[in-house]
Amino acid sequence: MEDLLRPIYQERESNPSTLGIILIERKTPDSPITDNFDVILLNIVGNSEIEWQEKHYELENGNTAVMHTITDHLLRQWIDTSGYRKAIEWIIAGKIIFDRDEYVSRLKEHLRTFPLVKRDLRKAMEFGKLIKSYTEVKDLYMSEQYKDAFTRMVHSLHYLARLTVIEKGCYPEVTLWNQVKKIDPEVYKLYDELIESNEEIAKRVQLMILAADFAIIRRAKVSAKHLLDIMETKDGAWSYEGIKQNPGVKPYELDLAAILNYLTEKGILSPVRIDTKGAGVYQRQYRVNRSWNL
Incomplete structure (x- = not known):
């Protein structure tokens, strides 16, 4: 499935504003973590006029995917205030697809230590x-x-x-x-x-x-x-x-x-x-x- 999604996220990797991309796969038939999509792509950007965008996809194999593009500012606000608890689990459990200057790795460590x-x-x-x-x-x-x-x-x-x-x-x-x-x-x-x-x-x-x-x-x-x-x-x-x-x-x-x-x-x-x-x-x-x- 990752191969089918590669053209979508590789386009984001070339954007200098992209800080990191995380992939989260559905593990159970009913998956509240992924809102019942088969795959979630979390695309974190440094800045954007729109702080949170969401695009839905349907793949040729019948699976569904969603890409959340979110600014670092809003994501950290969610983390600090529990504004959107699923996002924390996406970061903790997700697979790193792209990591500019170890941004995602540091974010995972931040969540692990909880200052x-x-x-x-x-x-x-x-x-x-x-x-x-x-x-x-x-x-x-x-x-x-x-x-x-x-x-x-x-x-x-x-x-x-x-x-x-x-x-x-x-x-x-x-x-x-x-x-x-x-x-x-x-x-x-x-x-x-x-x-x-x-x-x-x-x-x-x-x-x-x-x-x-x-x-x-x-x-x-x-x-x-x-x-x-x-x-x-x-x-x-x-x-x-x-x-x-x-x-x-x-x-x-x-x-x-x-x-x-x-x-x-x-x-x-x-x-x-x-x-x-x-x-x-x-x-x-x-x-x-x-x-x-x-």
Whole structure:
């Protein structure tokens, strides 16, 4: 099949903007990694007016292929923020077809090592999603919407699972639970108990709320390290808007309020009252509680 595709990718190799080309073959009848195409070609370019283009092909042997042409800038954004998780697996598992100045080889090594700074950012992002989802679970449970609470709990455990994988220095894969089963059996057991239990849905959700609460608080300070490090760059308290305007929190700004409330509720942050013109009304600011211990 590679022979049939060679004229397509060789044309790209001659383009000076092309940094690398990776080939990913379909391994199973139903292949979410390749969107059920038989072959994916990932063509990474230095710059382009269009950051992401996709072309579909049908080969004379009946197989199908797709070429994704993507800029290095957008690809790295996906990697850092989990914007398109399949792309990470394409890079890790794909075969290098063309590699200008070892660009793809270095990218693979970057994914293998998962630098700590980027790991902390990803943890903060997943933690924010987890807190919001888990809060929704409790609200739905209290309003006796048990099936919706169950569905939201499944999502919450997915966020917890991705957080666990990142803690171990790995990028979350599409086959997440297979990955978690090897990396953290304790978190895998939570998911297994929620899905496989013979208890009624309401009871399953109730038990999982208790278990998840412990799992989350145990990881809270480490998961929020990216935010806490930013807040410790200055003495004194931060206003919400002051934190939000820091460019470092941009990737998780939509979940920032939920994170701050959770960390304050658990004592990791201390609230600070600032007088306003309204009698008995204070602006709430936040500072890191350095004496906090689990």
